[in-house]
Amino acid sequence: MKYQPVIGLEVHVQLLTDSKIFCGCSTKFGSEPNTQTCPVCLGLPGALPVLNKKVVEFAIKAGLSTNCSITQRSIFARKNYFYPDLPKGYQISQFENPICQRGWLDIAVDGGELKRIGITRIHMEEDAGKLVHGELSGSSDGSGVDLNRACTPLLEVVSEPDLRSSDEAVIYLKRLHQIVTWLGICDGNMEEGSFRCDANVSVMPVGSDTLGTRAEIKNINSFKFVKQAIEYEIQRQIDQIEDGGKVVQETRLFDPNSGTTRSMRSKEEAHDYRYFPDPDLVPLVISDEWVERSRQALPELPEQRRQRFMDELGLPLYDAEVLTANRALADYFEAGIAAYSNAKAVANWIMGEITRALNDSGTAIEACPITPGELAALLKLIDNGTISGKMAKIVFDEMWCSGKTPQAIVEDKGLVQLSDSNAIENIIDEIMAANAGQVNEYRGGKEKVFGFFVGQVMKASRGRANPSVVNELLLDKLRG
Amino acid sequence: MSIFDMTIHELHAALQGKQISSLEATSAMLERIEAVEPHIGSFITVTAEQALATAKTADQLIASGECDLLTGIPLAIKDIFLTEGVRTTCGSRILHNFIPPYSATSWEKLRDQGAVLLGKLNQDEFAMGSSNESSAYGITRNPWDRTCIPGGSSGGSAAAVAAREAVATLGTDTGGSIRQPASHCGCVGLKPTYGRVSRYGVIAYASSLDQVGPLTRDVADCAAMLRALAGHDPKDSTSVDTPVPDYSASLSQGVKGLRIGLPKEYFIDGLDPDVQKAMDDAIDTYRRLGAEFVDISLPHTDYAVATYYLIATAEASSNLARYDGVRFGHRAEADGLLEMYTKSRSEGFGSEVKRRIMLGTYALSSGYYDAYYVKAQKVRTLIMNDFISAFANVDVMLTPVAPTPAFKIGEKIDDPLQMYLSDIFTIPVNLAGTCAMSIPAGFSVAGLPIGLQLIGKPFDEETILRAGFAFEQATEWHTRKATI
Numbered sequence: 001m002k003y004q005p006v007i008g009l010e011v012h013v014q015l016l017t018d019s020k021i022f023c024g025c026s027t028k029f030g031s032e033p034n035t036q037t038c039p040v041c042l043g044l045p046g047a048l049p050v051l052n053k054k055v056v057e058f059a060i061k062a063g064l065s066t067n068c069s070i071t072q073r074s075i076f077a078r079k080n081y082f083y084p085d086l087p088k089g090y091q092i093s094q095f096e097n098p099i100c101q102r103g104w105l106d107i108a109v110d111g112g113e114l115k116r117i118g119i120t121r122i123h124m125e126e127d128a129g130k131l132v133h134g135e136l137s138g139s140s141d142g143s144g145v146d147l148n149r150a151c152t153p154l155l156e157v158v159s160e161p162d163l164r165s166s167d168e169a170v171i172y173l174k175r176l177h178q179i180v181t182w183l184g185i186c187d188g189n190m191e192e193g194s195f196r197c198d199a200n201v202s203v204m205p206v207g208s209d210t211l212g213t214r215a216e217i218k219n220i221n222s223f224k225f226v227k228q229a230i231e232y233e234i235q236r237q238i239d240q241i242e243d244g245g246k247v248v249q250e251t252r253l254f255d256p257n258s259g260t261t262r263s264m265r266s267k268e269e270a271h272d273y274r275y276f277p278d279p280d281l282v283p284l285v286i287s288d289e290w291v292e293r294s295r296q297a298l299p300e301l302p303e304q305r306r307q308r309f310m311d312e313l314g315l316p317l318y319d320a321e322v323l324t325a326n327r328a329l330a331d332y333f334e335a336g337i338a339a340y341s342n343a344k345a346v347a348n349w350i351m352g353e354i355t356r357a358l359n360d361s362g363t364a365i366e367a368c369p370i371t372p373g374e375l376a377a378l379l380k381l382i383d384n385g386t387i388s389g390k391m392a393k394i395v396f397d398e399m400w401c402s403g404k405t406p407q408a409i410v411e412d413k414g415l416v417q418l419s420d421s422n423a424i425e426n427i428i429d430e431i432m433a434a435n436a437g438q439v440n441e442y443r444g445g446k447e448k449v450f451g452f453f454v455g456q457v458m459k460a461s462r463g464r465a466n467p468s469v470v471n472e473l474l475l476d477k478l479r480g
Numbered sequence: 481m482s483i484f485d486m487t488i489h490e491l492h493a494a495l496q497g498k499q500i501s502s503l504e505a506t507s508a509m510l511e512r513i514e515a516v517e518p519h520i521g522s523f524i525t526v527t528a529e530q531a532l533a534t535a536k537t538a539d540q541l542i543a544s545g546e547c548d549l550l551t552g553i554p555l556a557i558k559d560i561f562l563t564e565g566v567r568t569t570c571g572s573r574i575l576h577n578f579i580p581p582y583s584a585t586s587w588e589k590l591r592d593q594g595a596v597l598l599g600k601l602n603q604d605e606f607a608m609g610s611s612n613e614s615s616a617y618g619i620t621r622n623p624w625d626r627t628c629i630p631g632g633s634s635g636g637s638a639a640a641v642a643a644r645e646a647v648a649t650l651g652t653d654t655g656g657s658i659r660q661p662a663s664h665c666g667c668v669g670l671k672p673t674y675g676r677v678s679r680y681g682v683i684a685y686a687s688s689l690d691q692v693g694p695l696t697r698d699v700a701d702c703a704a705m706l707r708a709l710a711g712h713d714p715k716d717s718t719s720v721d722t723p724v725p726d727y728s729a730s731l732s733q734g735v736k737g738l739r740i741g742l743p744k745e746y747f748i749d750g751l752d753p754d755v756q757k758a759m760d761d762a763i764d765t766y767r768r769l770g771a772e773f774v775d776i777s778l779p780h781t782d783y784a785v786a787t788y789y790l791i792a793t794a795e796a797s798s799n800l801a802r803y804d805g806v807r808f809g810h811r812a813e814a815d816g817l818l819e820m821y822t823k824s825r826s827e828g829f830g831s832e833v834k835r836r837i838m839l840g841t842y843a844l845s846s847g848y849y850d851a852y853y854v855k856a857q858k859v860r861t862l863i864m865n866d867f868i869s870a871f872a873n874v875d876v877m878l879t880p881v882a883p884t885p886a887f888k889i890g891e892k893i894d895d896p897l898q899m900y901l902s903d904i905f906t907i908p909v910n911l912a913g914t915c916a917m918s919i920p921a922g923f924s925v926a927g928l929p930i931g932l933q934l935i936g937k938p939f940d941e942e943t944i945l946r947a948g949f950a951f952e953q954a955t956e957w958h959t960r961k962a963t964i
Contacts, residue, residue: 039582045568046680046681046683046684048680048716049717051717080798080844087802087806089800272845274841274845274846275844276853279686279687280687280717
C-alpha cells in the first residue's frame with residue numbers, strides 16, 4: 001500500500017528582546033548560571049509577572065507577516081506541571097485566545113508551484129530554565145538548575161497539518177526562519193536553540209481522508225535533523241502498520257546521533273496541564289490602532305521584495321530569490337544599485353565574487369569588508385573602461401584584503417587600462433614586425449593565429465590593453 | 481492612658497509632642513508582647529532587636545522634624561508578607577526556613593514612612609482557614625475569651641490589635657480573612673477593592689481574590705493606614721492606577737441622606753440572635769444619624785461559598801506548586817526527584833492546605849474544568865452583576881460579618897463545611913472584587929465582640945470609612961478592651 005504522510009510543525013522562536021518576558025532581567029546567552037535572575041523569574045513566593053511590551057510588539061509583527069489576525073483581547077494561561085527547571089510549577093503561556101490566529105504562508109514546492117500552509121496560531125510564552133548535570137552543577141553526581149533562561153520570551157508558531165513530505169516541512173521551516181530573522185525578532189540560531197521545532201507526524205493510506213494517529217517528535221534543532229527525523233518517523237509508522245501493528249499516540253524524542261526517534265511518553269503518561277487563565281495578568285487588549293501602527297512599521301517582507309526585484313529591476317527569479325535570502329543581503333544589494341544602476345551587474349557580483357569571498361572567509365554579509373558603495377565604484381570603473389573585468393577581479397581581491405577604495409588600488413598598481421589607439425597600434429606594429437611568419441600564416445587563411453597575437457599584445461601591455469580595442473585594431477592590421 | 485492602648489493618631493501626637501519616644505513606645509510594646517503572648521499566640525516571629533533599632537532611627541527623624549504619621553509607630557504584620565532578611569513562613573512548615581531576599585510593596589510603604597516592625601503574625605497556613613487553627617506554629621486565642629478562636633486567616637493580626645500587642649496590623653483577605661477576625665476580636669478591619677493595594681511580595685493564596693488591608697483600633701487609623709498602603713504598583717499588573725483620595729479628610733462628613741442597602745439574603749432565619757440584635761441596633765443608630773435604608777437583593781448569594789471554593793482552590797493548587805523543595809523551603813531527604821517532591825510536600829503542608837490543593841487540582845482537571853472552574857467563573861460574573869445592580873440604588877450595604885460570634889477552639893476543625901460557612905457573608909465581596917469593612921457593633925451575651933460589615937462600591941472606600949466613622953462616633957463599642 002502507498003502511504004501519505006501528514007505533518008504539522010510547532011516552532012519555538014526565541015525573541016530578541018533585551019529583557020525577559022515577565023521581569024527586567026537580561027536575556028543574554030552564556031552567562032554564569034543564575035546571574036540573570038530576580039524574584040520573578042526565580043518564582044519566589046509573592047513575586048508577580050509584568051508583561052514586557054516589546055514581546056507583544058514582536059508577536060504582532062510575526063502575526064502580521066504570516067497573515068494572521070491579531071486577537072483583540074488575548075489571555076495568558078498557566079500550564080501546570082512539575083519539573084525542577086520550572087520554578088513556579090507552571091509555565092505562563094497562552095491557551096485560549098492566543099495573540100495571533102488563522103494565518104498562512106505560501107511555500108514554493110516541486111517545480112516552483114505555490115502551496116499554502118495554514119498557521120493555526122502563534123502564542124507568547126516564557127521559557128523554562130535548564131538543568132545542569134555532573135561537575136558543572138557543583139558536585140560530580142549531582143544536578144543543578146540554571147534559571148538564566150527562565151522567563152525568556154518565546155513565540156510558538158503552530159502550523160496546520162498541511163505539510164505532506166519532509167521536504168515541504170523543511171521549506172516551510174526555512175520560510176518561517178527567513179521571516180523571523182528578517183523581522184529582526186529572532187537571531188535564528190538553531191544550535192543555541194533560538195529557533196527549534198517539534199513535528200507532529202502521521203501517515204494514512206493514499207486517497208484516504210481519515211488522518212492516522214500522530215506522534216509528536218521533540219528536540220529537533222537543525223533543518224537537516226527535521227528532514228531526518230520526519231523521514232525516519234514516516235518509515236517507522238509505515239513499517240508498524242505493514243507489520244500489522246498500530247501507531248500509538250505518543251511523544252517521541254529525536255536522537256541526532258542515530259538519526260532515529262524513540263518513545264518519551266505515551267498518551268496515558270501525557271500530562272494534564274490544567275490550563276487556566278493566569279489571574280496575575282490582566283487580559284491583553286490590542287487596539288486596531290496598535291495593529292495598524294505595527295502594520296505600517298513592518299519592513300518590506302522577503303516575498304514582496306523578491307517580486308519588486310523582478311518587476312522593477314528586471315532580475316530573473318533565481319537572482320531575486322538569492323538576493324532576498326536574508327534582509328542584510330537584500331539591503332546590501334539595494335545600497336549597491338543606489339550607487340550604480342546596472343542591477344544585473346550588481347547582482348552578478350554579489351552572487352559571484354562577494355558570496356564566494358564571504359563563504360571562503362566565513363564572514364556574514366553584515367561584516368562584509370567591501371561596502372556596497374565601493375562595489376559600485378568598482379563596477380563603474382569597468383563600465384567607463386578604466387579597467388577590464390579581469391582586472392576588476394584583481395582589484396576586488398585587493399579591496400577585500402586591504403580595505404582600500406578601487407580607485408586607490410588602480411592608481412597604486414598602475415592598473416589603468418590602456419585604451420589609447422595610438423599606443424596600442426605601436427605595440428601591434430612591433431609584434432607584427434617581430435613575428436612576420438605568423439602574419440603570413442594568418443593572411444594565408446590560418447585565422448587561429450589571431451589568438452596568438454592577442455596574447456602577445458596583452459603580454460606586452462602587461463595586461464592593461466583594452467581587449468576590445470586590441471581586437472579591433474589587430475583585425476584591421478592583420479587583414480592589411 | 482497606657483502606651484499600648486493608644487491609636488496611631490494618639491501615639492503620633494505623643495511622639496511629636498515629645499511626651500514619649502518611639503524607643504519607649506516600642507520597648508513598652510515588646511514588654512507587652514512578652515507578657516501577653518503565652519496566653520494569646522499572635523506572633524510567629526518577634527523582631528525585637530530590629531524593632532528597637534528602627535525606633536531609634538525614627539526618634540532621630542522625629543527630632544529633625546521629618547516625620548510622617550507612621551514614623552516610629554510599632555506595627556506588626558501577618559507572616560504572609562515577605563520581609564527582607566526576616567523569616568516569612570505563611571504559617572506553614574514548608575517555609576519554616578525561608579528568609580526572603582526582598583520585601584512586599586505594602587510593607588515597604590509603611591517601612592518607608594518609618595514604621596517599626598514588631599514582628600510577624602500568626603495566621604492560618606497559607607491563609608486557608610477561618611480560625612487560625614491551621615497554623616503550623618500553634619493556635620492563636622481570642623483575647624476576649626481564650627477558649628475561642630480569634631477568626632482567620634488573619635487571626636494573629638486581629639488578636640494582636642485586641643490584645644494591645646501592636647498599635648495596628650496588616651492582614652490579607654481572600655474570603656473574609658481580615659473582616660471575620662476583626663469582627664471576632666472587636667477591631668476595625670478593611671478589605672480594600674481588588675487592585676487598590678499591591679499584592680507584590682504577598683504570598684499568594686488565590687490571586688484573583690487576595691487583597692491586603694489594615695486592622696486597627698478605630699476607623700480614623702484605618703483610613704490613615706489605607707492611605708499609606710493604596711496606590712498603583714508597577715510590579716503588580718492587577719493593581720489599578722487610579723488616584724488615592726485623602727480618606728481622612730472626608731471622615732467626619734456624616735451619613736445624612738446616605739442610602740444604605742440591606743440585602744435580604746444576609747438576614748437569614750438562622751442568624752445568631754446576638755448578631756441579629758447587634759444589626760438591629762446598628763440600623764437604629766444609622767437611622768438616628770439620618771441615613772436611609774433600602775431593602776435590596778443579591779440573588780446569587782447562595783452560590784457564593786461553592787463558587788469561592790472552586791475558584792480559590794483552583795488558583796491555590798497552581799500558586800502552591802512552587803513549594804517543591806527545589807530552590808527554597810522545606811526539602812525532605814529522598815532518593816529520587818519524584819520522591820523528593822512527594823515527601824517534601826507531604827511533610828511541609830498541613831491537612832487543610834492539602835485538601836484545598838486537591839480540590840483545586842480536581843476542578844482544573846481535563847474533563848472537569850468546564851463543569852467546575854468555568855461554571856464557577858460564570859457564577860462569579862452573576863455575583864458581580866448582583867452587586868452592580870444593587871449599587872445602582874444604594875451607596876453602601878450593611879450586613880453582618882459572620883453568622884455567629886467567635887466559636888470555640890476545636891469546634892469546627894473537623895467539619896470543613898461548617899468552617900467554610902462561617903464566611904458566607906464575606907466571600908461574595910471578594911468574588912465581586914469590591915471593598916468592605918468590619919467595625920465593632922456590639923457584644924454577645926457571652927461577652928464576645930460582634931462586627932458589622934459595610935460594603936462599598938468598587939474603589940469607594942471613602943464612603944464606607946465615612947459611614948464607619950459616623951457609627952463609631954455615635955457608639956462606644958470600639959473603646960472596650962479585652963482583659964487578659
